[in-house]
Amino acid sequence: xxxxxxxxxxxxxxxxxxxxxxxxxxxxxxxxxxxxxxxxxxxxxxxxxxxxxxxxxxxxxxxxxxxxxxxxxxxxxxxxxxxxxxxxxxxxxxxxxxxxxxxxxxxxxxxxxxxxxxxxxxxxxxxxxxxxxxxxxxxxxxxxxxxxxxxxxxxxxxxxxxxxxxxxxxxxxxxxxxxxxxxxxxxxxxxxxxxxxxxxxxxxxxxxxxxxxxxxxxxxxxxxxxxxxxxxxxxxxxxxxxxxxxxxxxxxxxxxxxxxxxxxxxxxxxxxxxxxxxxxxxxxxxxxxxxxxxxxxxxxxxxxxxxxxxxxxxxxxxxxxxxxxxxxxxxxxxxxxxxxxxxxxxxxxxxxxxxxxxxxxxxxxxxxxxxxxxxxxxxxxxxxxxxxxxxxxxxxxxxxxxxxxxxxxxxxxxxxxxxxxxxxxxxxxxxxxxxxxxxxxxxxxxxxxxxxxxxxxxxxxxxxxxxxxxxxxxxxxxxxxxxxxxxxxxxxxxxxx
Amino acid sequence: xxxxxxxxxxxxxxxxxxxxxxxxxxxxxxxxxxxxxxxxxxxxxxxxxxxxxxxxxxxxxxxxxxxxxxxxxxxxxxxxxxxxxxxxxxxxxxxxxxxxxxxxxxxxxxxxxxxxxxxxxxxxxxxxxxxxxxxxxxxxxxxxxxxxxxxxxxxxxxxxxxxxxxxxxxxxxxxxxxxxxxxxxxxxxxxxxxxxxxxxxxxxxxxxxxxxxxxxxxxxxxxxxxxxxxxxxxxxxxxxxxxxxxxxxxxxxxxxxxxxxxxxxxxxxxxxxxxxxxxxxxxxxxxxxxxxxxxxxxxxxxxxxxxxxxxxxxxxxxxxxxxxxxxxxxxxxxxx
Numbered sequence: 001x002x003x004x005x006x007x008x009x010x011x012x013x014x015x016x017x018x019x020x021x022x023x024x025x026x027x028x029x030x031x032x033x034x035x036x037x038x039x040x041x042x043x044x045x046x047x048x049x050x051x052x053x054x055x056x057x058x059x060x061x062x063x064x065x066x067x068x069x070x071x072x073x074x075x076x077x078x079x080x081x082x083x084x085x086x087x088x089x090x091x092x093x094x095x096x097x098x099x100x101x102x103x104x105x106x107x108x109x110x111x112x113x114x115x116x117x118x119x120x121x122x123x124x125x126x127x128x129x130x131x132x133x134x135x136x137x138x139x140x141x142x143x144x145x146x147x148x149x150x151x152x153x154x155x156x157x158x159x160x161x162x163x164x165x166x167x168x169x170x171x172x173x174x175x176x177x178x179x180x181x182x183x184x185x186x187x188x189x190x191x192x193x194x195x196x197x198x199x200x201x202x203x204x205x206x207x208x209x210x211x212x213x214x215x216x217x218x219x220x221x222x223x224x225x226x227x228x229x230x231x232x233x234x235x236x237x238x239x240x241x242x243x244x245x246x247x248x249x250x251x252x253x254x255x256x257x258x259x260x261x262x263x264x265x266x267x268x269x270x271x272x273x274x275x276x277x278x279x280x281x282x283x284x285x286x287x288x289x290x291x292x293x294x295x296x297x298x299x300x301x302x303x304x305x306x307x308x309x310x311x312x313x314x315x316x317x318x319x320x321x322x323x324x325x326x327x328x329x330x331x332x333x334x335x336x337x338x339x340x341x342x343x344x345x346x347x348x349x350x351x352x353x354x355x356x357x358x359x360x361x362x363x364x365x366x367x368x369x370x371x372x373x374x375x376x377x378x379x380x381x382x383x384x385x386x387x388x389x390x391x392x393x394x395x396x397x398x399x400x401x402x403x404x405x406x407x408x409x410x411x412x413x414x415x416x417x418x419x420x421x422x423x424x425x426x427x428x429x430x431x432x433x434x435x436x437x438x439x440x441x442x443x444x445x446x447x448x449x450x451x452x453x454x455x456x457x458x459x460x461x462x463x464x465x466x467x468x469x470x471x472x473x474x475x476x477x478x479x480x481x482x483x484x485x486x487x488x489x490x491x492x493x494x495x496x497x
Numbered sequence: 498x499x500x501x502x503x504x505x506x507x508x509x510x511x512x513x514x515x516x517x518x519x520x521x522x523x524x525x526x527x528x529x530x531x532x533x534x535x536x537x538x539x540x541x542x543x544x545x546x547x548x549x550x551x552x553x554x555x556x557x558x559x560x561x562x563x564x565x566x567x568x569x570x571x572x573x574x575x576x577x578x579x580x581x582x583x584x585x586x587x588x589x590x591x592x593x594x595x596x597x598x599x600x601x602x603x604x605x606x607x608x609x610x611x612x613x614x615x616x617x618x619x620x621x622x623x624x625x626x627x628x629x630x631x632x633x634x635x636x637x638x639x640x641x642x643x644x645x646x647x648x649x650x651x652x653x654x655x656x657x658x659x660x661x662x663x664x665x666x667x668x669x670x671x672x673x674x675x676x677x678x679x680x681x682x683x684x685x686x687x688x689x690x691x692x693x694x695x696x697x698x699x700x701x702x703x704x705x706x707x708x709x710x711x712x713x714x715x716x717x718x719x720x721x722x723x724x725x726x727x728x729x730x731x732x733x734x735x736x737x738x739x740x741x742x743x744x745x746x747x748x749x750x751x752x753x754x755x756x757x758x759x760x761x762x763x764x765x766x767x768x769x770x771x772x773x774x775x776x777x778x779x780x781x782x783x784x785x786x787x788x789x790x791x792x793x794x795x796x797x798x799x800x801x802x803x804x805x806x807x808x809x810x811x812x813x814x815x816x817x818x819x820x821x822x823x824x825x826x827x828x829x830x831x832x833x
Contacts, residue, residue: 139705188831200583
């Protein structure tokens with residue numbers, strides 16, 4: 001393995017501007033992690049236009065920092081206030097708050113920070129090792145391989161996600177439908193454009209993401225009644241005792257592995273990883289009744305896993321161009337704005353960008369580890385910022401921001417429409433994530449499928465005779481068959497006495 | 498590059514702010530400015546150049562390379578504004594609705610003028626008769642490339658392949674598609690077009706052997722050609738571009754109709770002749786600058802700095818010529 005691009009990547013990170021934006025990113029990430037409601041996908045969507053003026057590598061470093069920074073921030077309020085700032089920190093509440101009430105808030109935060117750091121680092125190392133392997137076969141990735149990948153991605157997105165399965169499938173179908181808008185790239189025929197030139201190239205991803213995640217989430221939050229913030233528990237002695245560390249080391253190790261794997265899977269991501277890691281520890285524990293009453297493993301496992309997953313979900317995006325979750329879809333949009341198309345070519349064509357972003361995560365995690373403990377008090381104060389103040393400012397930034405991307409007033413209309421759609425989806429319990437992911441993957445699927453068939457001269461068996469697409473399709477079949485088979489097995493097991 | 502873009506954006510924003518302030522300062526003066534004739538042009542008012550493509554693409558780079566020189570000569574700010582969409586048609590439509598006072602211009606792509614009309618339904622094509630043409634800018638050549646592993650190096654090899662050829666194009670209604678469709682129709686090679694989304698994905702597909710050949714703008718392919726990763730078969734230029742002296746042109750090999758991307762500065766219909774002349778002079782000055790000449794060389798662009806009348810002739814002739822051969826060989830570029 002040639003290490004020079006990796007080293008050059010560190011050179012990129014250590015440029016003062018990139019260091020600064022890495023810091024800005026992780027601080028914003030921690031802040032929105034603390035604030036319940038505004039998640040990383042929404043924040044990154046709203047900030048997309050801000051990055052236009054930056055170098056591509058700088059902007060992705062910042063946006064990535066927001067994503068993994070939010071995983072740290074979400075912990076703080078979970079532990080101190082029993083108020084999960086992020087969905088991925090919901091399970092941390094159980095044992096984190098219990099620990100805090102026993103006067104061990106410092107221990108919980110310390111363990112969470114160490115676990116997050118460890119999980120994140122494991123994922124970065126694995127990402128660094130995996131990416132060049134993918135790059136080696138980059139040129140073998142043609143339209144047939146992308147077809148298979150997109151199929152697999154859409155299947156996973158609509159089945160693996162942590163919410164209601166049928167609703168996820170409905171949202172994904174809507175996304176596929178939206179992806180068909182625009183001039184047909186193969187025949188030039190107009191589809192659903194209503195003679196509007198702004199629709200000729202299809203719906204733009206950025207206003208959709210900004211509307212669904214940004215505006216939709218703000219509108220939905222306004223409706224939630226804001227309960228008074230309880231006084232936070234005092235934090236003392238953040239460095240966990242040796243016994244606590246020893247007790248949670250297993251959980252941190254398993255959480256890293258589990259988080260890494262679940263982060264890579266499309267539809268997975270930080271929230272699912274934290275839930276799974278918590279469940280795993282509880283199942284393995286000798287005294288499961290300790291969980292919920294202040295078990296350090298109950299904090300260590302989900303916090304490690306969510307950070308490992310946050311980092312590893314960059315792998316499918318940066319190596320294959322397939323976003324694994326909603327936040328990655330938004331970062332995908334950010335790359336497109338900068339004229340970078342993510343895919344197997346990225347590592348070789350844009351080594352500075354790739355390694356710059358990957359290596360910035362080491363720095364970002366170190367910054368977070370250093371900052372998270374001493375600044376706890378400051379972050380808790382952020383909760384006092386009133387939503388009545390925050391919401392209008394954010395809406396204004398969103399509307400101005402989306403215009404600056406294409407200088408097209410029509411995009412403002414789109415943001416408002418998708419903001420309303422996003423609000424309604426949230427209200428009726430639909431996750432907009434599968435919609436956005438299916439929208440991105442839908443265009444990829446259609447274009448690749450039609451290109452493949454042109455290349456194969458119309459013969460679909462071509463998909464099976466090419467090694468990579470053949471294997472991917474086999475995995476597709478396995479994944480599709482897994483749930484019914486498992487259901488059948490568990491039925492049989494239930495029948496046995 | 499994108500950094501510069503940001504700088505200009507901020508510059509544009511502060512400029513707009515300054516403009517707003519100055520407008521309030523000089524009261525009703527602004528309304529009469531547009532009609533007061535060319536003596537006043539540009540009259541301290543900024544000029545905006547639309548680009549119908551994304552920032553960072555070749556059209557955008559050309560606009561930005563020229564903006565500075567023109568700005569220096571006119572003594573006012575010249576801002577490049579990207580309005581990507583529908584292959585530039587979106588920006589062209591918007592330009593047509595602007596006041597014909599010389600303060601809004603556009604870098605217009607030749608493909609939109611003489612290739613898109615062959616691919617889209619008649620009502621949708623934009624007629625260049627609806628615009629004033631200030632000046633031609635430069636031409637970009639297409640080169641037919643293949644991966645060395647394909648074992649093909651000449652048009653003869655393609656003919657002898659004995660199987661249908663797949664060719665990658667940069668999209669429907671592009672010079673990339675037209676150039677290859679014409680070549681294969683004239684050589685009698687059975688070939689299937691595989692449209693990709695722009696130059697870079699097409700290049701990747703050729704490199705990886707996903708398609709046999711592809712027609713790509715010279716500037717985008719030159720590095721891979723020099724590195725030996727792509728083999729140039731023919732260029733579709735009128736005569737051999739100086740950047741690729743050893744590659745024959747399709748014309749040399751006996752095939753008619755060269756296909757090039759060409760770019761020009763357009764203004765809304767009705768822009769006063771004196772304003773047009775003033776602008777043309779400014780662009781002439783910008784063309785002469787040493788760093789602009791170097792920019793052309795670095796990007797494998799061939800200057801085509803003709804006046805508006807000449808350019809209109811060139812593009813109209815191209816459209817008529819293409820229409821004739823496309824009908825003759827029954828080539829369909831898109832859905833009619």
